[in-house]
Amino acid sequence: MTTTVIENIALLVTHDDERPERTDAALVIDDGRVAWVGDARDAPAADLSLDAGGGCVIPGFVDSHAHLMFAGDRADEFEARMAGRTYEAGGIRRTVAATRAATDEQLLANAARLMSELRSQGSTTVEIKSGYGLSVADEERSVRLAATLTPEVTFLGAHVVPAEFLNGTVADDRDAYVDLVVGEMLDACAPHARWIDVFCETGAFTVEESRRILEAGIAKGLGARVHAAQLGESDGVRLAVELGAASVDHGTFLTDRDIEVLAGSNTVATLLPGVEFSTRQPYPDVRRLLDAGATVALATDCNPGSSFTTSMPFCLAVAVRDMGFTPAEALRAATLGGAAALRREDVGHLRLGARADLLVLDAPTYVHFAYRPGVPIIRDVLSA
Numbered sequence: 001m002t003t004t005v006i007e008n009i010a011l012l013v014t015h016d017d018e019r020p021e022r023t024d025a026a027l028v029i030d031d032g033r034v035a036w037v038g039d040a041r042d043a044p045a046a047d048l049s050l051d052a053g054g055g056c057v058i059p060g061f062v063d064s065h066a067h068l069m070f071a072g073d074r075a076d077e078f079e080a081r082m083a084g085r086t087y088e089a090g091g092i093r094r095t096v097a098a099t100r101a102a103t104d105e106q107l108l109a110n111a112a113r114l115m116s117e118l119r120s121q122g123s124t125t126v127e128i129k130s131g132y133g134l135s136v137a138d139e140e141r142s143v144r145l146a147a148t149l150t151p152e153v154t155f156l157g158a159h160v161v162p163a164e165f166l167n168g169t170v171a172d173d174r175d176a177y178v179d180l181v182v183g184e185m186l187d188a189c190a191p192h193a194r195w196i197d198v199f200c201e202t203g204a205f206t207v208e209e210s211r212r213i214l215e216a217g218i219a220k221g222l223g224a225r226v227h228a229a230q231l232g233e234s235d236g237v238r239l240a241v242e243l244g245a246a247s248v249d250h251g252t253f254l255t256d257r258d259i260e261v262l263a264g265s266n267t268v269a270t271l272l273p274g275v276e277f278s279t280r281q282p283y284p285d286v287r288r289l290l291d292a293g294a295t296v297a298l299a300t301d302c303n304p305g306s307s308f309t310t311s312m313p314f315c316l317a318v319a320v321r322d323m324g325f326t327p328a329e330a331l332r333a334a335t336l337g338g339a340a341a342l343r344r345e346d347v348g349h350l351r352l353g354a355r356a357d358l359l360v361l362d363a364p365t366y367v368h369f370a371y372r373p374g375v376p377i378i379r380d381v382l383s384a
């Protein structure tokens with residue numbers, strides 16, 4: 001196997017427990033794994049060398065929340081929101097219509113294009129959700145196609161109740177849709193997915209419906225994740241913790257009790273700054289979560305409605321500027337936090353044995369993500 005030494009690193013972030021950051025460092029990659037980390041002067045010889053140019057080297061970002069299986073564009077909605085209209089979950093149904101009308105090739109090409117944007121901006125592990133098909137066939141092809149792009153595939157048949165179950169063209173009640181999700185749709189999707197997710201929110205699914213859907217997924221061997229507390233306070237956070245969900249995402253409106261429950265659990269609180277930015281909602285204050293001892297992740301929530309960004313650097317800048325993160329906490333949330341939200345131990349850090357997924361920055365420190373917002377400071381993206 002070929003070994004590679006990365007030299008001339010001004011600042012190396014490994015997230016090692018004893019020494020999470022080191023200066024004047026070198027790192028050796030062997031067979032796609034981190035094989036050696038230490039002071040530059042002690043670096044062993046390797047087959048190849050990469051000069052970091054006095055830049056900073058960090059773990060690749062782990063984006064634990066992205067909706068990439070869709071077609072269409074909703075720039076008009078964004079424009080209207082910026083002119084004063086509020087965000088409602090129902091806009092999802094527009095994307096559902098466009099997604100159903102797309103061919104497999106179009107769906108996959110759009111998702112692959114977004115994956116390549118994500119990667120070029122440093123995300124080396126990406127979760128992909130379904131949720132814009134909302135029929136057995138359209139959800140099945142969404143998770144099946146997503147599985148060709150990432151191992152972190154999430155079945156989100158419970159994104160919203162599709163229009164045909166509300167206007168009586170297929171059935172006259174939402175219970176019939178929940179029956180479909182936990183029955184035939186879950187059977188078709190579970191073989192291609194690792195996770196099940198529910199949009200537990202006013203306008204989407206109630207806490208009781210969410211419980212039924214998540215429990216059905218768990219019984220099929222899927223891990224649970226929950227969208228909750230995006231539009232207001234809800235019992236969704238407590239449901240997520242009770243069911244042992246890996247992550248509860250959004251948390252725009254968290255109560256003190258929610259934070260207490262999260263801090264005493266291994267459910268990660270995943271914050272999505274792109275959503276508050278794109279919907280003009282108030283940013284959650286991460287200090288409440290971090291001071292209580294909760295594990296926090298940052299993710300893009302890339303989707304065509306409420307957060308159409310593929311840029312984790314943008315999320316870091318907003319997180320530091322508006323959510324109370326220090327630059328180090330934001331980086332940790334976007335790497336190690338995302339890995340925890342996907343229950344992955346091999347990514348999100350550069351300790352010995354980690355996957356060699358890393359970013360070489362054209363900057364002496366990762367602080368530049370927030371200090372120089374919008375500037376493309378990622379020079380190289382390496383992944384195992």
Ligand SMILES: [Zn+2]
Binds near residue numbers: 301
């Ligand atoms: Zn989402």
